[in-house]
Amino acid sequence: MAPHAAPPASQAALRRHNLGLVLQTVAARGKVSRAAVAAATGLTRATISTLVEELLAAGLVTELGAQRPGTVGRPGTALAPAATGPAGVGAEVGVDHLAACVVDLRGEVRVRHVVGAQNRGRPAERVLAELAELLWTVAERAAELDLRPAGLTVAVPGLVGRDRRSVLRAPNLGWEDVPVADLVDGAAAGAPVTVDNEANLGALAELWLGGHGAAGPVVAEDTEDAPAEPPIADFIHVSAAIGIGAALVVDGDLFRGSRGFAGELGHVPVHPDGPGCSCGSRGCLEQYAGEEAVLRAAGIAPERPDALVALRAAAAAHDRAALRALTAAGEALGIALSGAVNVLDPQAVVLGGPLAELAPWLRPALDGELGRRVTDRHWPADAVRVSRLGRDGVMLGAAHSSVRTVLADPTAWFTRERAARTTP
Amino acid sequence: MAPHAAPPASQAALRRHNLGLVLQTVAARGKVSRAAVAAATGLTRATISTLVEELLAAGLVTELGAQRPGTVGRPGTALAPAATGPAGVGAEVGVDHLAACVVDLRGEVRVRHVVGAQNRGRPAERVLAELAELLWTVAERAAELDLRPAGLTVAVPGLVGRDRRSVLRAPNLGWEDVPVADLVDGAAAGAPVTVDNEANLGALAELWLGGHGAAGPVVAEDTEDAPAEPPIADFIHVSAAIGIGAALVVDGDLFRGSRGFAGELGHVPVHPDGPGCSCGSRGCLEQYAGEEAVLRAAGIAPERPDALVALRAAAAAHDRAALRALTAAGEALGIALSGAVNVLDPQAVVLGGPLAELAPWLRPALDGELGRRVTDRHWPADAVRVSRLGRDGVMLGAAHSSVRTVLADPTAWFTRERAARTTP
Numbered sequence: 001m002a003p004h005a006a007p008p009a010s011q012a013a014l015r016r017h018n019l020g021l022v023l024q025t026v027a028a029r030g031k032v033s034r035a036a037v038a039a040a041t042g043l044t045r046a047t048i049s050t051l052v053e054e055l056l057a058a059g060l061v062t063e064l065g066a067q068r069p070g071t072v073g074r075p076g077t078a079l080a081p082a083a084t085g086p087a088g089v090g091a092e093v094g095v096d097h098l099a100a101c102v103v104d105l106r107g108e109v110r111v112r113h114v115v116g117a118q119n120r121g122r123p124a125e126r127v128l129a130e131l132a133e134l135l136w137t138v139a140e141r142a143a144e145l146d147l148r149p150a151g152l153t154v155a156v157p158g159l160v161g162r163d164r165r166s167v168l169r170a171p172n173l174g175w176e177d178v179p180v181a182d183l184v185d186g187a188a189a190g191a192p193v194t195v196d197n198e199a200n201l202g203a204l205a206e207l208w209l210g211g212h213g214a215a216g217p218v219v220a221e222d223t224e225d226a227p228a229e230p231p232i233a234d235f236i237h238v239s240a241a242i243g244i245g246a247a248l249v250v251d252g253d254l255f256r257g258s259r260g261f262a263g264e265l266g267h268v269p270v271h272p273d274g275p276g277c278s279c280g281s282r283g284c285l286e287q288y289a290g291e292e293a294v295l296r297a298a299g300i301a302p303e304r305p306d307a308l309v310a311l312r313a314a315a316a317a318h319d320r321a322a323l324r325a326l327t328a329a330g331e332a333l334g335i336a337l338s339g340a341v342n343v344l345d346p347q348a349v350v351l352g353g354p355l356a357e358l359a360p361w362l363r364p365a366l367d368g369e370l371g372r373r374v375t376d377r378h379w380p381a382d383a384v385r386v387s388r389l390g391r392d393g394v395m396l397g398a399a400h401s402s403v404r405t406v407l408a409d410p411t412a413w414f415t416r417e418r419a420a421r422t423t424p
Numbered sequence: 425m426a427p428h429a430a431p432p433a434s435q436a437a438l439r440r441h442n443l444g445l446v447l448q449t450v451a452a453r454g455k456v457s458r459a460a461v462a463a464a465t466g467l468t469r470a471t472i473s474t475l476v477e478e479l480l481a482a483g484l485v486t487e488l489g490a491q492r493p494g495t496v497g498r499p500g501t502a503l504a505p506a507a508t509g510p511a512g513v514g515a516e517v518g519v520d521h522l523a524a525c526v527v528d529l530r531g532e533v534r535v536r537h538v539v540g541a542q543n544r545g546r547p548a549e550r551v552l553a554e555l556a557e558l559l560w561t562v563a564e565r566a567a568e569l570d571l572r573p574a575g576l577t578v579a580v581p582g583l584v585g586r587d588r589r590s591v592l593r594a595p596n597l598g599w600e601d602v603p604v605a606d607l608v609d610g611a612a613a614g615a616p617v618t619v620d621n622e623a624n625l626g627a628l629a630e631l632w633l634g635g636h637g638a639a640g641p642v643v644a645e646d647t648e649d650a651p652a653e654p655p656i657a658d659f660i661h662v663s664a665a666i667g668i669g670a671a672l673v674v675d676g677d678l679f680r681g682s683r684g685f686a687g688e689l690g691h692v693p694v695h696p697d698g699p700g701c702s703c704g705s706r707g708c709l710e711q712y713a714g715e716e717a718v719l720r721a722a723g724i725a726p727e728r729p730d731a732l733v734a735l736r737a738a739a740a741a742h743d744r745a746a747l748r749a750l751t752a753a754g755e756a757l758g759i760a761l762s763g764a765v766n767v768l769d770p771q772a773v774v775l776g777g778p779l780a781e782l783a784p785w786l787r788p789a790l791d792g793e794l795g796r797r798v799t800d801r802h803w804p805a806d807a808v809r810v811s812r813l814g815r816d817g818v819m820l821g822a823a824h825s826s827v828r829t830v831l832a833d834p835t836a837w838f839t840r841e842r843a844a845r846t847t848p
Contacts, residue, residue, distance in 0.1 A: 234682040246767070250679075257769025258658040259800060267799045268763035271696065281762075281797040336763070338705075339692035343670070343764050345681025373705040375691045376683060 059085040081105035086150030090399025102142045103399040111141040124178040132187035149191040151402030155198040199245030203237035205397030239353030268336040288332030297325035330362035334369025352387035359386045483509040505529035510574035514823025527823040535565040548602040556611035573615040575826030579622040623669030627661035629821030663777030692760040712756030721749035754786035758793025776811035783810045
C-alpha cells in the first residue's frame, strides 16, 4: 500500500492507483466493509463504490453477505479478496530441487509441487525445460481450482540481471548468462515473468509472512478499526543452502545495493588466511558455514540426497563430529554477522532456509560471537530470530511477489483478460 | 533540494517550502537569473519574483547587476547567495584537537580555527568549556565580517543520542552520556545546536564537497541550462583517526541504521582470534589499522603530538618498520572493507581524514585485498578514492550541515531575526 506516494498525474493513472489501493486494502484486511475501506484509504464512499463495483465485476473481490446484523440500518456486505481468478505463481530453481506453487489473492497456497533434481552442472536449458513442465502441471491444477496465473516469479541462487529476466552468474549451478525468463515464458500462460535472487525472495517472504514482531505479517487482523499500517522492518535475512545467501531489508524494502549485488554475506572474510574459496578469495564464510563445508566436517558425504536430514539426526543423537561441525559453522556465522551488524545496525537477524532447521545447534556459538563482537551494548539478546517459513520461504516469497503485483495494479490483469477474451 | 517531496499542506508551509526551494537553487548555481530559477523549480515567474523580493529584503540573496548585456530586451540581474548574514558554524571535538569554522551561504569558509588539545580522559565539561571559548572567538571574527551564526553543528567521535543533542558514549574521549548541546548552547549566539557523529559529518562533506564523480559537488556549474540534479551517491566513507569511523551514504543520504549506530567498521572482526580490543571483542579492524596500533607497529610513540607527521616522514624515507606497519594496516582495511562491500555493494569507498594522507602507503595492500575478496567481478579498480578535503572534512561537513538547514527553511532564520530585533 502506498497512500503517501506522489499523486498520479492523469485520470487513468488516478483510477489505476485507486483501484490498487482499494484491492490492497481488501487483501490486507481479509474481510472488510466498504466504510472501512473508505476510512483506510481516505477516498470518498462514492469513489469506493465505483471502484469496488469494478473489482467485483472483474472477479478480484467477492461479497461475503450481510455483516454485523446487530447494527441499525441497512446491513453492509463485507468484501473479501477472491479465492478464484488471478493467482501468483512462484518457482524456485535450487541446486538439488525444483519447486513451484500457486498463491491466490487471499494469500493462500493452493497448489504446491517440489521435486528433487540434481541441477548442479546440468545444462540450464535442460533444468529450465523441467521447470517449465512442472509449471504446466501446476497451472493445470490451478485451472481446476478456477485460478489463472497472473504473474510468475522465478527464484534462482545467483546474480540476476538488471532487467530481472536473466541470470548473470549462478556458481553453484554452473550457470553464466542464462536467459531464464525467455526459457520458461512458454509455461507462464501469458503471465509476465520476473527473475530474482533466492535470498531476496526469502527475505521478502520473511517480511511479508514471517510474523517476527516488527517484521510482522502484512495481513492485519480482521477488525474494522485496525490501522492498515505497513510493517516497519530492518533486518538481515540469512539463508544457507549450498551457498550462503543473505538479503537486507531496510525500512520494509529490499536493499539491493548500487549494482544489485548487496547481501553477499557468504564471501565475507572470516579467517582471511583460511581455505581457498570458489570465488577466488580465502577464508570466506561459505568455507565454514556453507552446507558442503559443514557436511564434510560432520563426516557426511555432501552428495547424499538425504545429507541434511542425516546431519540433523546426527546432531540430535549428540554425534560429536556433527556437533563440532555445527558449532564451528555457528561461530563463523556469528563472526561474519557481527561485522555486518556493526556496519548496518539492523533491528534483527533472521535465519531462514535450511539454516532455520539447524538453528538449535548453530545458535549457542552464533549468539556467543554476536554478544562479544557487536559494538552496540543494547543489541538485544532476542535480535536473532529463526524463520518459521522453513524451506518454502523462497518459493512463497516468489509467489507473493507476483500476487502483490496484481494487487498494486489490477488494471494490468483487466487488460490481459480482455485480450484473452477477444483473441480466439 | 527536494522538488519531488510530498506537496506541503498549508499556505504557510507552501511559502516556506518554496522559499527554501528558491534559496537552494540560487545557492546551488552560485549565480543565476530569475528565469533560470523559475525553470529549475517549476514555479511561475510571478511567484519567483515575490519569493526573491523576500529573500533580498532579508539579506539572504543579493543582486549582481545586469547579466548578459548582449541579449535583447531589459537585461535581468543575476541573483547570488549573500556573503553576509546567516552563516553555518561547524565545530569538532577531536581526541587531540578542537576546531571550529564559519561558512557563509555561498559555501565559503570565512573563519577557521584549529587548536591542539589533549582531550582524552579530561572531564567533558572542561573540554566543552574550551570549545565554547573557541566558538566565542570564531563568532566575534564572523561578526566583523557581518556574519551571524544561524546554526551550530558539533562533531564528536562517538555514538550520538536520537535527539542529536547528547553523546551516549565516546570511548576514545572517555565520555558517557554527555549533554554536549546544553554545555555549548551559551556560545551558539542563539543558534540551534545539533550534535552528530564525526564519521557521519565527514561522509556528508565528501558527498557535498568531495567532487568524486557520482558523489560530486552540489554546486553546479554556472550555466543557465545546467540541470539542477542532486548528485547520486552510494559510498562507504572511512576516516581513521584514533578510532576508525565509517559512514554509509546510500542514494545521497546518510544511512544511519535502525538505532543510529551504523558504520562501526572499526569493530568488524579482521582476525577473530587477534588482540583484545577496547570494545571487549578480539581482532577488530581498529587493532590493526587504528592510529595507535599503526604508530606502535611503526615504532613511533602514539603520545608524540607530531606522531602522524613522523609516521608519514618515516614512510616517505622508506623506513622499513613504518612501511610494514602501513602495509599491515592497508591489508586489514582491505579485509574489513571487502566484507562491507560484499554486503552493501556501494559504488565507491572513500578514504578520508588522516587516512587520506597515508593513502599512498596503504593503498597497494588495501587494493590487493579488495581485488581478491570482492565477489562482484565488475568492481572497478578506481572504486577506492582518496578524499581531497583532508583533515578539515569533518568540520566542513558540520558547518555545511548548518548552512543547508538555513537554505532548506529560511523562514526559521527570519523568525529568529525578528525576535532578536524586538527583544532589546
